[in-house]
Amino acid sequence: MERKAYLLIYSGASITREQVKNWANSETAVITWRYDLPNSFYLISEKSAQELSNSLMNRIGKARFLITEVSANRQGYLPKDTWYLFRNKKLPEK
Numbered sequence: 282m283e284r285k286a287y288l289l290i291y292s293g294a295s296i297t298r299e300q301v302k303n304w305a306n307s308e309t310a311v312i313t314w315r316y317d318l319p320n321s322f323y324l325i326s327e328k329s330a331q332e333l334s335n336s337l338m339n340r341i342g343k344a345r346f347l348i349t350e351v352s353a354n355r356q357g358y359l360p361k362d363t364w365y366l367f368r369n370k371k372l373p374e375k
Contacts (some may be wrong), residue, residue, distance in 0.1 A: 282323055282327035282372035283313065283324075284325065284326070284327055284328065284371075285325070285326060285327070285350055285351075285370070286324070286325055286351040286366065286367045286370060287323070287324040287325075287326065287333065287348050287350055288321060288322075288323060288324075288347075288348070288350075288351050289301065289321065289322040289323075289324055289333075289337075289346060289347070289348050290318050290320060290321050290346060290347045290351050291322075291344065291345065291346035291347075292320070292344065292346065293319070293320050294345075294346035295344035295345055295352060296341055296344045296345075296346065298316070298320075300340075300341055301322055301337075302322075302368060304309065304336070304337055304340045304341065305322060305324065306352050307340075308333075308336050308340075309335060309374075310326050310327070310328040310332060310336060310338075311324050311325070311333070312325045312326055312327070312370075312371075313325045313366075313372050315362065315363065315369060315372065316325065317359065317360055317363055318359075323351070323363060323366055323367070324348070325370050325371065330348045330349060330350060333348050334346075334348050340347060348368065351367050355367065
């Protein structure tokens, strides 16, 4: 299966960073993840956005969030490690 990069954006009013972190660490479909923006996580997975969404909703209940695939049509000002994650679908070696 092909690895995909996703952006998860969530409402801080209904989900905490710690809840998302705990879910990402325990969800076997999430290969790796990182964050560097408020209320956002970058996820790497071979699963679909729908499957990840279902898993997150099962864990935290109804809360406002969006999971969308990060395509090659992207641009912004982010740390080098985030761009590496998007391009290589893995975290850089330390």
